[in-house]
Amino acid sequence: MSRVYSIACLLLTSLLCSAAARADVQVLTSIKPLQLIAAAVQDGVGKPDVLLPPGASPHHYALRPSDIRRVRDAQLMYWVGPELENFLPRVMAQREQPSVAIQSLTGLQLQHFDEEHADDAHGAHADEHDHDHQPGSLDVHLWLNPVNAQVIAARMAADFSAADPDNAARYQANLAAFDERLKALNARLKARVATVKGKPYFVFHEAYNYFEHAYGLEHAGVFSVLGEVQPGAKHVDAMRERLQEAGPACVFSEPPFVPRLAKTLTAGLPVNLAVLDPMGAELTADASGYETLMDNLASELTQCLGDLPATN
Template identity: 90%
Template sequence: MLRVYSIACLLLTTLLCSTAARAQVQVLTSIKPLQLIAAAVQDGVGKPEVLLPPGASPHHYALRPSDIRRVSDAQLMYWVGPELENFLPRVIAQRKQPSVAVQTLPGLKLQHFGEEHDGDEHEGHGHDADEHDHDHQPGSLDVHLWLNPVNAQVIAARMAADLSAADPSNAARYQANLAAFSERLKALDARLKTQVVAVEGKPYFVFHEAYNYFEHAYGLEHAGVFSVLGEVQPGAKHVDAMRERLQEAGPSCVFSEPPFVPRLAKTLTAGLPVNLAVLDPMGAELEANATGYETLMDNLANELTQCLGNLPSAE
């Protein structure tokens, strides 16, 4: 009789553990930066998943049948919005459970391409129209909104509210995680502001206009954007014009993004006092844990300040 009772208890315990595991809220984010924010909120309760694999472009991703199933099955779905993940709206519309396009959240500091950088929190940097990245038309929303800690805080607060509603038994933990994340963001913001002061005004160029939010938050501004379409080499006239910009700038940095350095980079910088480096605004290889978002931002600051800090000081 005791043996039967023990077996029954074991089965009950297994069932309860299995039920608890299933009770974890299934959170799916479109891109890694949103997963990093969600991981801070879900820390100790569950682990959010991400739709796009490392290195995949949110501008051009093609959904597989398995991706569509994941979007359909997730209890909570977070994406930036149709301006970034233009492959998602039709699939999102078919979902029966909550989905949040975070670009619509109140309280965000949003920027638009081509607007003058005059200190207004809703405006970005001004550059010549022909320098804009091919995906980023003047006047369109800059969707790289996660690169400002203020926006990360707004997104995390919405996630904590959604998770608390979906999983009331862990609401206190979600709110505690949100409070801890908020405190770490304050420390991050202060740290980055101090770190980048030494390189303010030093010239750098990018292959993708993805950093306006980060630059606006920390007093930086890129000198130009070298527009390239994938690995297609631009014409000689365009390359000469870009090299002229680099020559005018003098010692500078040119930043590309993973997973590859554009072939144009070496052609463009050959024989010039230019340092090539890499910035990853997506945090593609980062682990989704409680401090992943801070690591993403710290990495950007470290790469920028390391490259720019190695440039000779202006006379």
């Protein structure tokens, strides 16, 4: 009996140790891109959760009671900051467990909207541009630069290791692997977008400055439209004039819908309509999710721009 009892104790000890090794940190991120980065660091240990559902705008989201409970109860919470998720500060102030506003991390390469850029981007309708992108304000789409993704991942790995020391080695190994993949991603995307540099494109949301800065691109203009409100005829004429001046070009909208204005603007012009998704709304949160987000942006850009005539 004593031998059987000893074996049983050993098995129980082994099971308990195994369970401890599999313990993971309960992580909640505000938006999908942060979830994708967290998933790379937690790979093989746990799965981070995300607050906003697919297609929801981080600029204008209304929290439900269940969302408030999730924010309150998460062991670790990551959000970009009040400049992006302006619906979160009051709820975040009620949290008792750790939270990280990503925009405050040391080492990020941050960009701000400036007066000259805003005037150039919005042209004749600068007075109607999106209030979320006022000149001088922080450009909050900071995850679209791989350098920033690396900084975010490093902070997450440190936090996860402190909260779950039994798996610290795995988090650090995942971080090292993510860093190596980012180097390969950077080289791959630079080579891909080099083939379409200089070809004109317009966007409906000024969300791509970090990506453009990293890879040497620049949009020709922003058709800033508040929701689905149809602008006046003078406004539409001014935007169409900009498209006519550009010649063959691409116009990119974002999911989940194409603005009704897009077809009005481009009718009869040598313009290709396409979609860019800076949020990766439908992506699976796995170890390679962030790279897929960036790869998809590069593919969508180069596919549309690549179909345009070569520039002189």
